Amino acid sequence: MATARMTALLDELALHRTAVLDESFARRCALALGVDGLAVTLVVEDLQGEPVWLSGPRAAALEDLQFTLGEGPGPDAVRTGRLVLDGDLERVPGGRWPGFLPAAQKLGLRAVFAVPLQIGAILVGSLTCHRDAPGPLADDSLTDVLVLADALTLTLLDSAPGAPAGEGTGPPPEAGGWLAQDAALYRAEVHQATGMIAVRLAVSPAVALARLRAYAYAAERPILEVAADVVARRLLFTQDGALQDGDGTEQAR
Numbered sequence: 001m002a003t004a005r006m007t008a009l010l011d012e013l014a015l016h017r018t019a020v021l022d023e024s025f026a027r028r029c030a031l032a033l034g035v036d037g038l039a040v041t042l043v044v045e046d047l048q049g050e051p052v053w054l055s056g057p058r059a060a061a062l063e064d065l066q067f068t069l070g071e072g073p074g075p076d077a078v079r080t081g082r083l084v085l086d087g088d089l090e091r092v093p094g095g096r097w098p099g100f101l102p103a104a105q106k107l108g109l110r111a112v113f114a115v116p117l118q119i120g121a122i123l124v125g126s127l128t129c130h131r132d133a134p135g136p137l138a139d140d141s142l143t144d145v146l147v148l149a150d151a152l153t154l155t156l157l158d159s160a161p162g163a164p165a166g167e168g169t170g171p172p173p174e175a176g177g178w179l180a181q182d183a184a185l186y187r188a189e190v191h192q193a194t195g196m197i198a199v200r201l202a203v204s205p206a207v208a209l210a211r212l213r214a215y216a217y218a219a220e221r222p223i224l225e226v227a228a229d230v231v232a233r234r235l236l237f238t239q240d241g242a243l244q245d246g247d248g249t250e251q252a253r
Contacts, residue, residue: 005032006144010151017155026055029148034141035113035129039063040152041074042117042125049074049125061107061222062130067190068216068223069099073114074128081123084114087136099217110134115149117156124153190223193230197237215242 002010009029012020021040030038037059041049051063066072073084086092089101089110097104104112111131117124127149137145190212198208212230215237216223229235236243 002144002147003032003140006147010147013151013155017158021053023054023056026053026059030055030129033129033144033148034138035111035131037062038127038129039074040117040125040127040156042156043078043123049078052125058107059128059130062104062109062112062128064222064224065100065103065107066128068213069097069103070213071097072100072104072128073112074126077114077116077126077128078123081116081118083116084112085137085142086113087111088134090134108132111136113137113145115145117149117153119150119153119157122157124156127152189227189231193227196230200237201239211237 006029009025009032012025026038030036037055038053039051039055039059039062040053041051041063043049049063049067051060054060054063062072063074066074073086076082076084089104089112092101094101109130109132111134112128113130114126114128116126127145129145190209194205194208194212197203197211198205201208201211203211212226213223215235216226219226226235230237
């Protein structure tokens with residue numbers, strides 16, 4: 001059974017639907033769960049994530065990190081459909097998330113918890129929580145996380161364009177359609193940059209995204225920042241690497 005605090009938040013969600021999913025509400029949910037921040041990322045294409053609900057800059061940085069590396073609690077939860085509950089990142093074997101673990105430490109994170117947003121075979125995305133101090137989720141907090149995840153799954157499915165209220169059946173590709181109504185996808189420039197690289201190099205979007213990710217990781221830069229350079233043509237990907245501002249000194253792997 002959810003705690004009284006979480007029940008009150010769920011009542012707000014039921015009343016206002018996706019309109020309530022702003023940063024302030026995210027921070028209140030994080031406080032109720034006993035974590036320092038949270039994020040919801042939707043699966044929009046080929047299991048790629050699109051963050052639609054963030055508690056603040058650090059949650060955004062965590063999601064960008066997972067997107068850039070393609071590893072971490074959120075991707076694991078989406079891929080396996082299972083809970084990922086790591087109360088102490090220092091105890092996680094290095095081979096599990098070789099890129100994510102040292103980068104998460106730089107962000108000051110010590111614990112991460114991810115839950116797939118899923119009903120049966122319908123996968124919507126993931127809810128990822130983070131905390132600066134190590135330690136497992138308390139039993140009541142874990143219950144609240146699971147209840148919140150279920151409520152978010154139903155809310156996001158019901159908010160898809162053309163989806164009748166209360167129906168949770170059918171394919172999920174449009175589950176994030178409500179976000180696109182304001183034409184402001186969080187990673188719009190990443191998608192645009194991926195397309196530009198794919199066309200220029202005559203490769204698939206998946207390969208283009210891998211090139212973009214690899215460059216961002218090697219350069220230790222946020223993938224959104226790198227994508228913006230590609231879109232603005234400050235960074236040009238070639239078959240042999242990538243040219244930064246046309247000087248040819250920075251090479252992408």
